[in-house]
Amino acid sequence: MATITVAKGDGIGPEIMDATLSIILAAGADLQIEEIEVGEKVYLAGNTSGIAKGSWDTIRRNKVFLKAPITTPQGGGYKSLNVTTRKFLGLYANVRPCASLHPFVRTKHPDMDLVIVRENEEDLYAGIEHQQTDEVVQCLKLISRPGCEKIVRYAFEYARQYGRKKVTCFTKDNIMKQTDGLFHQVFEEIAQEYPDIENEHWIIDIGAAKMADTPENFDVIVMPNLYGDVLSDVAAQIAGSVGLAGSANIGEECAMFEAIHGSAPRRAGQNLANPSGLLQGAIMMLNHLGQTTVAEKVQNAWLKTIEEGIHTYDIYKEGTSKERVGTKEFAQAVIANLGQKPTRLKPVSYAKGSALKLPKYQRKAPARKELLGVDVFVQWPGLNPDELAQALHNIQSEQVELTMITNRGIKVWPEGFQETFCTDHWRCRFKPVNGYPMTKQHIIDLLSQAEGLNIDTIKTENLYAFDGKQAFSMGQGQ
Numbered sequence: 001m002a003t004i005t006v007a008k009g010d011g012i013g014p015e016i017m018d019a020t021l022s023i024i025l026a027a028g029a030d031l032q033i034e035e036i037e038v039g040e041k042v043y044l045a046g047n048t049s050g051i052a053k054g055s056w057d058t059i060r061r062n063k064v065f066l067k068a069p070i071t072t073p074q075g076g077g078y079k080s081l082n083v084t085t086r087k088f089l090g091l092y093a094n095v096r097p098c099a100s101l102h103p104f105v106r107t108k109h110p111d112m113d114l115v116i117v118r119e120n121e122e123d124l125y126a127g128i129e130h131q132q133t134d135e136v137v138q139c140l141k142l143i144s145r146p147g148c149e150k151i152v153r154y155a156f157e158y159a160r161q162y163g164r165k166k167v168t169c170f171t172k173d174n175i176m177k178q179t180d181g182l183f184h185q186v187f188e189e190i191a192q193e194y195p196d197i198e199n200e201h202w203i204i205d206i207g208a209a210k211m212a213d214t215p216e217n218f219d220v221i222v223m224p225n226l227y228g229d230v231l232s233d234v235a236a237q238i239a240g241s242v243g244l245a246g247s248a249n250i251g252e253e254c255a256m257f258e259a260i261h262g263s264a265p266r267r268a269g270q271n272l273a274n275p276s277g278l279l280q281g282a283i284m285m286l287n288h289l290g291q292t293t294v295a296e297k298v299q300n301a302w303l304k305t306i307e308e309g310i311h312t313y314d315i316y317k318e319g320t321s322k323e324r325v326g327t328k329e330f331a332q333a334v335i336a337n338l339g340q341k342p343t344r345l346k347p348v349s350y351a352k353g354s355a356l357k358l359p360k361y362q363r364k365a366p367a368r369k370e371l372l373g374v375d376v377f378v379q380w381p382g383l384n385p386d387e388l389a390q391a392l393h394n395i396q397s398e399q400v401e402l403t404m405i406t407n408r409g410i411k412v413w414p415e416g417f418q419e420t421f422c423t424d425h426w427r428c429r430f431k432p433v434n435g436y437p438m439t440k441q442h443i444i445d446l447l448s449q450a451e452g453l454n455i456d457t458i459k460t461e462n463l464y465a466f467d468g469k470q471a472f473s474m475g476q477g478q
C-alpha cells in the first residue's frame with residue numbers, strides 16, 4: 001500500500017477530488033490518504049506561500065502528492081504554490097499527455113495523441129531578474145547540464161515505458177547557442193542511448209507551427225521550461241479542452257499530480273465541474289506508483305464513459321453527447337464502466353507493474369577552464385559608441401584592451417552602423433594582449449580604474465573556454 005498526500009484545494013477542487021478518489025478507490029487503488037490543506041484559506045491566514053510548514057513534512061514523508069487546483073488570492077505578496085512546490089521538491093519534469101477524443105469531444109485534430117515533457121525548474125523561470133540601467137532590465141536564462149540530462153532522459157524513458165515511437169526536441173539554438181545549444185546537444189547525446197526510439201529536433205518556431213497544424217505527426221516532445229509552458233497549453237487546447245488534461249510533476253524523490261486547469265470559482269459547489277483533468281493526473285500517479293493495472297482499468301472506463309456520451313457541461317454538445325451530468329454522476333458512470341474498454345476510442349494498455357525509475361544524475365569530472373577575457377557592462381547615457389570607446393581606452397592597460405562594444409548584443413564598436421538604435425546599457429569586451437594570460441586581477445583593475453574615472457559599471461561576465469572550447473557568444477555582426 002502506498003500512502004499519498006491529498007489536498008482538495010479551492011473552488012471546484014473538493015468536488016473533483018472527491019469524484020477522482022471515489023473512482024480510483026473503486027478501481028482498487030491500494031492507497032492510504034493523508035489530507036493537508038493548501039490554498040486560499042492558508043494564504044489568507046497569513047502564509048504567503050499557501051501552505052503551512054507542517055504540511056511540507058507530510059508531502060516529503062509520503063513523496064507522492066495529488067493536488068486539486070487552488071485559488072491564489074488577488075493582490076501582491078502571494079507566491080505561487082505550484083512554482084514553490086516544483087522547486088522545493090526538485091520536480092524537474094512536467095509531463096502532459098494531450099490526446100483528442102474525436103468524435104466525442106470537438107477538435108480540429110482527430111488523430112492527435114502527443115505528450116509534452118517540459119523542463120520544470122530552470123530556464124527563464126529561475127526568476128533571477130534585475131534592473132541594471134534606467135532603460136534596461138534583465139532576466140537570467142539558466143540552463144544546466146544536469147537539468148538537460150534529467151529531462152531528456154526522462155522523455156526517452158517515458159517513450160519506452162509507454163510504447164511511444166519518437167521523441168522530438170524543440171529549442172531555439174540557432175540564436176541561443178549556449179543555453180538552448182546545450183539542451184539540443186544533450187538531446188543528441190542521450191538519443192544515442194535509445195536506438196529503438198526515433199529522434200528529431202526542430203527549431204521551436206517552425207516546430208510549434210507544425211505541432212499546431214499537424215499534431216498527429218508528433219509523439220513525445222521535450223523542451224525547455226518557457227517553451228513547454230506555452231506549448232503545453234496550446235497542445236491541451238487543440239486536443240479538445242484544457243479541462244480534460246492532467247499533468248505530472250516528477251522529481252528524483254517526490255512527485256505531484258494535478259489537473260492543468262484552475263479552481264473555476266464560479267462553478268464551485270454546484271456539482272457542475274468536470275473531474276476528468278484531475279482524474280488524468282491521478283491515473284499518471286497510479287502509473288508512477290507502479291499500480292499500472294488499476295491505472296489502465298480507470299483510463300479505459302473513463303474513455304468508455306466519454307464515448308458513451310455521458311458528459312459534463314463543459315464538453316456537452318447537442319447531437320454528440322447523450323446525457324448531461326454533474327460531477328458526481330460522471331464519477332458514478334466511470335465507476336459503473338470499470339472493467340470495460342472503449343470500442344471506438346483506442347483502449348490503453350500500460351506495461352504491467354513497473355514504475356518509471358531513472359538513475360540519479362552523476363556529476364562529471366570538471367573540465368579545464370581557462371579565462372579568456374571579460375565583458376564589462378556599463379550604464380552610459382551617450383549615443384556615440386566611439387566616445388564610450390575613447391573613455392574606456394583610459395582603463396585598459398598594456399596587458400588587456402578593449403576589443404568590442406555591443407548594445408543589446410549588436411556590435412556598435414568598432415565599425416558600427418549609425419542606424420543601430422542604442423540604449424544606455426553597453427557591453428564592453430576586454431581581452432588580453434601581448435601574450436599575457438587573462439587573470440581575475442585584470443578584471444579587478446579594470447573595475448577599479450573605471451570607478452576612478454566615474455564610469456558606471458553595472459556587472460561583469462567572465463569569458464571562458466572549457467576544455468579549449470570557447471564558451472561565450474560573439475557580438476552580433478562581429
Ligand code: NAD
Nearest residue numbers: 069070071072243260261262263264265267273274275314
Ligand atoms: P480556470 O481554469 O479555473 O477556469 C477557466 C475556465 O474553465 C472557466 O470558465 C471555468 O469555468 C472552466 N473550467 C475549468 N476547469 C473546469 C472543470 N474541471 N470543469 C468545467 N469547467 C472548468 O482558470 P481561471 O479562471 O483563470 O483561474 C481561477 C483560479 O484558479 C485563479 O485563482 C487561479 O490562480 C487558479 N489557478 C490554479 C491553478 C492550480 O492550482 N494548478 C492553475 C490555474 C489557475
